[in-house]
Amino acid sequence: MEEFASRTGFALGFFDELASTNDEARDARYMNGAVVIAERQSRGRGQRGNSWSSAEGMNLTFSAVLCPAGLRAESQFYLSKAVALSVSDTVDSFGIESRIKWPNDIYVGDGKVAGILIENDLMGACISRSIAGIGLNVNQTAFDPALPNPTSLALQKGAEFDRSEVFERFYGFLTVRCKQLDGGDYGKLDEDYIARLYRFGERHPFVDGLTGERFRGTIRDVLYGGELRVEKETGEICDYLFKEIEYVHDRDGEVSAK
Numbered sequence: 001m002e003e004f005a006s007r008t009g010f011a012l013g014f015f016d017e018l019a020s021t022n023d024e025a026r027d028a029r030y031m032n033g034a035v036v037i038a039e040r041q042s043r044g045r046g047q048r049g050n051s052w053s054s055a056e057g058m059n060l061t062f063s064a065v066l067c068p069a070g071l072r073a074e075s076q077f078y079l080s081k082a083v084a085l086s087v088s089d090t091v092d093s094f095g096i097e098s099r100i101k102w103p104n105d106i107y108v109g110d111g112k113v114a115g116i117l118i119e120n121d122l123m124g125a126c127i128s129r130s131i132a133g134i135g136l137n138v139n140q141t142a143f144d145p146a147l148p149n150p151t152s153l154a155l156q157k158g159a160e161f162d163r164s165e166v167f168e169r170f171y172g173f174l175t176v177r178c179k180q181l182d183g184g185d186y187g188k189l190d191e192d193y194i195a196r197l198y199r200f201g202e203r204h205p206f207v208d209g210l211t212g213e214r215f216r217g218t219i220r221d222v223l224y225g226g227e228l229r230v231e232k233e234t235g236e237i238c239d240y241l242f243k244e245i246e247y248v249h250d251r252d253g254e255v256s257a258k
Contacts, residue, residue: 001037001164008171010034019043021063022119022133032067035171058140059152060163064174066130069182076127077226078186080104080118081193082177083132087114088196089173090136090166096156099198102219102228103242107198110249111151113137136170138163149249193222205248206230214248
């Protein structure tokens with residue numbers, strides 16, 4: 001990865017261990033396009049306040065510093081789309097069909113292969129700096145049984161991957177997606193995101209995160225601000241913000257909200 005960074009000219013911080021790559025990437029010395037990678041994180045963070053666990057030397061855990069050009073705060077979900085699509089592009093490039101579970105987890109089948117945590121800084125009405133933390137399961141094949149549905153590239157292909165190659169592909173795709181974002185090509189980001197949206201147009205069980213109501217519904221759209229639009233079996237249309245709705249997975253006949 002160091003040779004790739006030298007060849008392409010972006011700053012790379014590589015560490016054996018960090019508390020959190022997102023925290024390290026906040027240092028002012030990391031400019032637009034810089035990446036912080038760690039083999040181990042003692043306080044890696046995921047969505048919903050969860051921790052992110054990864055076997056040392058098996059996966060990719062890193063944070064990318066992004067300074068989107070003139071991206072207004074109300075349009076920030078397009079940054080989330082660009083990053084999620086970059087990871088999905090990477091997985092797909094190895095012949096593994098991926099889906100994006102709203103808002104930005106990456107799935108293969110019903111297994112989670114990657115998680116993304118984006119933290120934004122504002123300057124006035126625009127996003128001035130973003131830290132995109134990414135955990136991608138590459139070569140790990142044994143996981144904590146407490147995790148609901150993990151998978152990895154190696155489990156999907158039955159072979160070990162060169163992590164440097166995986167990262168280089170990701171960075172190339174990220175560059176392309178950020179150009180679309182900076183160029184205002186929101187239509188392309190919308191089209192590709194919806195095309196890969198996990199469970200889009202299918203009827204599945206959900207749990208309302210505010211009321212606890214369990215219902216069946218169909219994902220119909222993702223709105224400009226990132227809200228998930230779901231049509232309930234009753235025909236009622238509801239728009240949900242992050243943490244306001246939970247997917248339900250059916251494992252071996254047991255239904256649980258995750």
